[in-house]
Amino acid sequence: MGFPFENATWDGLDGAMFMGWGGIMPGVYTAISVLICVYVLWAGNRAEQQKYKAFENK
Amino acid sequence: MEEQFAELLAKVAQLEANSAVTNTIFAETYYFISIPLMIIIHAGFLAYEMGASRLKNTLSSGVKNILAFAFMIPTFYFIGWWVYWAFPTGLTLSAGPNGISGAEYASSIALGWGESAQYMGPNIADNASGVFFGAFALFAATTASIMSGALIERIQTVGFVILAIVLGSFAWVIAAAWGWHADGWLVTQWGVHDFGAAGLVHAVAGFFALGVLINLGPRIGKYNADGSANVIAGHNMPLTVIGLMLIIVGFFGFLMACIIVPGEAWSWSSTTSASIYGTPMTISALTFNTLMAIAGGIIGAWVVTKDPFWMMSGALAGIISTASGLDIYFPGLTFIIASSAGALLMPLASMVERRGIDDAVGAFTVHGIIGLYGVILLGVFGSGFPAALGAAGEVATISLTGQIIGAIVFALLGFVPGYVVSFILKKVGMLRTPESAELAGLDPTKVPAQAYPEGIGASAAASS
Numbered sequence: 001m002g003f004p005f006e007n008a009t010w011d012g013l014d015g016a017m018f019m020g021w022g023g024i025m026p027g028v029y030t031a032i033s034v035l036i037c038v039y040v041l042w043a044g045n046r047a048e049q050q051k052y053k054a055f056e057n058k
Numbered sequence: 059m060e061e062q063f064a065e066l067l068a069k070v071a072q073l074e075a076n077s078a079v080t081n082t083i084f085a086e087t088y089y090f091i092s093i094p095l096m097i098i099i100h101a102g103f104l105a106y107e108m109g110a111s112r113l114k115n116t117l118s119s120g121v122k123n124i125l126a127f128a129f130m131i132p133t134f135y136f137i138g139w140w141v142y143w144a145f146p147t148g149l150t151l152s153a154g155p156n157g158i159s160g161a162e163y164a165s166s167i168a169l170g171w172g173e174s175a176q177y178m179g180p181n182i183a184d185n186a187s188g189v190f191f192g193a194f195a196l197f198a199a200t201t202a203s204i205m206s207g208a209l210i211e212r213i214q215t216v217g218f219v220i221l222a223i224v225l226g227s228f229a230w231v232i233a234a235a236w237g238w239h240a241d242g243w244l245v246t247q248w249g250v251h252d253f254g255a256a257g258l259v260h261a262v263a264g265f266f267a268l269g270v271l272i273n274l275g276p277r278i279g280k281y282n283a284d285g286s287a288n289v290i291a292g293h294n295m296p297l298t299v300i301g302l303m304l305i306i307v308g309f310f311g312f313l314m315a316c317i318i319v320p321g322e323a324w325s326w327s328s329t330t331s332a333s334i335y336g337t338p339m340t341i342s343a344l345t346f347n348t349l350m351a352i353a354g355g356i357i358g359a360w361v362v363t364k365d366p367f368w369m370m371s372g373a374l375a376g377i378i379s380t381a382s383g384l385d386i387y388f389p390g391l392t393f394i395i396a397s398s399a400g401a402l403l404m405p406l407a408s409m410v411e412r413r414g415i416d417d418a419v420g421a422f423t424v425h426g427i428i429g430l431y432g433v434i435l436l437g438v439f440g441s442g443f444p445a446a447l448g449a450a451g452e453v454a455t456i457s458l459t460g461q462i463i464g465a466i467v468f469a470l471l472g473f474v475p476g477y478v479v480s481f482i483l484k485k486v487g488m489l490r491t492p493e494s495a496e497l498a499g500l501d502p503t504k505v506p507a508q509a510y511p512e513g514i515g516a517s518a519a520a521s522s
Contacts, residue, residue, distance in 0.1 A: 015183050016176035026179065027171030034136055037129065045216040045488060051504045052492050 081321040082185050088319055089189035095311020096196035100127050102304030103203035107210055108509075109297030110419050114499025115211045116293060116509035122215050126202040126222040134195040135178070138227035140168040142194065145235035146242045154241025186324055193315040197234075197259060198226035200312065204263035205476075207419035209270060211277050211290075212496050215504070217480075217488040224479050225266045225472075233258035233471045237464055240336050240446055249445035249454030250464035253333050254313055254381030256432035257464055262472035264426020268415065269476025273484045276416030278496055287411050290418070293514070295367065302370035306352060309377055313344055313384065326447060336447035339385035347384045347392045351376040354393040358400025365404075371420060372400030375428045382436040382461075386443060395435055399428050426472070430465045437461025 004021040005013075020026050104123045111119040143164035146154050153160035167177045167187070177187040202222035209218060237244040237258050244250035252258055281287055292298055317339065318325055318332045326332035333339050355376020359368045376396030380387055387395075407423040415422065437458035445460075446453040454460070483489040490496075495503040 013182055016179065016181045018179040018181075021176065021179070024171075026175040030136065030170035030175075033132055033170075037132055037136075041216055041219060044219075045214075048214060048216055048504060049487075052495055055498070055503045056492060056494050 085319045085322050085325075086185040086189055089186075089193050089315060092311040092315035093189070093192045093196055095308055096193070096200065096315065097308070099196075099200050099305050099308030099312060100203055102301045102306075102308055103207060105297050105301030105304060106419065107207045107301070109294040109299075109301060110207065110292035111210050112290065112499070113293040113509065113514065114501055116501060117505045117507055118215070118500035118503075119206075119210045121505060122213070122218045123203060123206050125215065125219050126206055126226070127199050129219050129223055130199040130202050130226045131195050133223045133227040134198045134231075135170060135191070136227075138198055138231045139178075139191055139194065140164045141228060141231040142235050142239070143168050145232055146239040148236070148243050154239075155246065156240045159235070159239060159241040186322065194234075197255070197312070197315070198230065201230045201259055201263040201266075202226040204260065204421055204425045205267040205270065208267040208417045208421035209274060210418045211500065212491055213270075213274060214488055214491055217483045220483065220488070221266075221270055221476070221479055224475055225263060229266055229471055229475045230259055230262045233262045233468050236467065236471075238334055240334070244460075244464050244467060245335055245445055246454060248460035248463050249456050250460050251335065251337075251436060251440065251443065251445050251456045252382045252433055252464065253335075253339075253385045254316055254377070256378050256381035256429045257468035259429075260378045260381070260425040261429030261433065261465065261468045264422045264424070264429055265469045265472030266476035267417065267472075268422045268426060269473045269478075270480040271415050271417055271422065272477060273480040274490055276414065277418070278493065280416045281414065285412075285414070287416075299366050299370050302367075302374065306370075306373050306377070309374075310348065313348060313381075314341065317341065317344070332447070333385050335445060337385065337444065343386075344384055346389045347380060347387050348377060350389040350393045351380045351384070351396040354396030355379070355400035358397035359403055360400075362401045363404050368404050369400075371424055372403055375399040375403045375424050378425060378428045379432040379435065381429075382432050383440050386440060391439060395432075395439075399431060402431075403428070426469075430469060433465040433468065434458070434461050 002019065004017070004019065020029065104120055107119045107123055108116050143159060144151050144161045146159035151161035153163060157163070166174055168174060170178045177184055181187070202225055205222065205225055206218070236242045237250045237252055238255065239245065277290060279288060280290060316334060318334060318336070320327045320330055320332070326336040327338065330338045331340055352373045353376070355372040355374065356369050358376070359372025363369065376399055379399035380392045380395050384392070403420070403423060406427055407417070407420040410417060410423055417423065437456065437460065440456045441458055442450070443456045444450055444453050445456050480489055491500060501509065
């Protein structure tokens with residue numbers, strides 16, 4: 001989280017410069033993104049099947 | 059005098075530094091611009107599919123196309139980019155001769171965690187990774203869009219998205235690693251050359267769609283009891299034709315992203331543009347050949363069909379049939395090949411249709427069959443060209459045998475996963491929509507909006 005280096009300055013910066021660089025947070029963010037995609041597919045499929053059933057029962 | 063000399067040296071150093079910055083920004087911008095141009099391909103497929111759908115399925119077709127794009131980007135970020143760099147030498151995941159492949163290399167540059175994350179996010183010293191990733195992610199989205207049109211009006215949305223992920227973030231990426239990478243075994247061992255991805259994008263996507271179509275089955279009403287096929291016309295032919303034209307526009311972005319610009323640390327040359335294999339080429343060559351291919355494809359299709367849908371599909375076929383060699387064909391030859399592809403298109407599509415394959419937009423024919431046609435024809439006309447940077451003897455050369463092997467591998471890399479994954483989805487009830495929903499239309503079943511809330515008038519011919 002926050003500025004990834006000890007001194008909050010742009011001077012001498014020559015590489016990665018994103019929030020969480022150098023720690024575990026990039027991996028955590030990536031893992032959460034994967035979980036979001038998997039969940040959306042699971043929930044999306046459930047909703048889609050419910051819509052088909054509701055339509056058939058009309 | 060010494061002072062003036064030192065001043066001159068300093069000025070030269072400053073000029074060199076400025077030149078390097080200009081080149082880096084040019085390279086970064088070059089690939090960045092290819093990305094919105096490739097998004098136009100997606101916009102084209104969106105219009106194309108929605109127009110080719112009947113009124114009752116218009117928005118549903120749009121939803122699945124938009125979702126394919128949305129899921130392709132993160133899944134390619136999570137896994138596809140790693141697969142491209144890990145697999146060139148085959149299933150061993152070992153490093154290739156250029157040292158830019160294998161699991162170890164891929165894990166050092168293409169994962170969104172650990173040390174590798176520095177190349178997968180903002181990095182002031184890296185002007186290349188993001189734009190290369192973006193271009194490849196859009197190639198992936200293109201494969202999903204190619205498949206999308208073939209399956210309209212009866213496929214479930216989430217089932218389709220899963221298929222799109224398998225195709226876009228895995229199947230075509232393996233093909234690209236093997237046949238579109240300087241360390242790819244198809245390139246180093248067989249001299250496979252597929253500059254503009256006729257095989258590894260188009261044929262893979264087309265054959266993947268074929269595998270899915272076999273399990274999905276035709277739309278209700280497509281075939282009669284005697285096996286003859288009915289025409290199921292889309293609701294908006296102008297939208298479809300404009301969509302096809304947009305795809306053509308976007309292809310210029312697709313093809314420009316196939317070039318490695320010179321002058322950077324990762325470039326093949328300090329002075330010359332190159333193909334992804336490192337072989338020299340120019341953007342001018344691409345311009346000559348792409349324009350001649352579009353024209354040839356349209357003319358070939360017009361001669362046979364006189365139908366604007368097939369004429370614009372012919373333009374696509376023209377590009378795809380010559381894509382493998384757009385860097386080295388002569389424009390006259392490009393025109394001849396593209397014309398033949400345009401002329402063959404509708405008869406081939408009819409042949410596929412007669413075999414019970416309901417490919418709603420002819421995607422398997424245009425991308426699958428014509429893609430392979432293009433890969434193999436390059437073996438006929440381009441044999442002997444070095445397939446990588448170097449001379450014959452040091453590197454493999456293009457040959458008919460190599461191109462045929464490449465074509466077979468690309469077809470299998472598409473068809474097998476397409477068939478297997480769609481078979482599994484069918485078994486778990488996630489492939490095809492229920493019959494009642496298909497008959498009523500997918501928009502009223504599951505889309506909370508209407509394509510034309512005030513209705514749409516019939517054309518003069520239909521109403522007279």
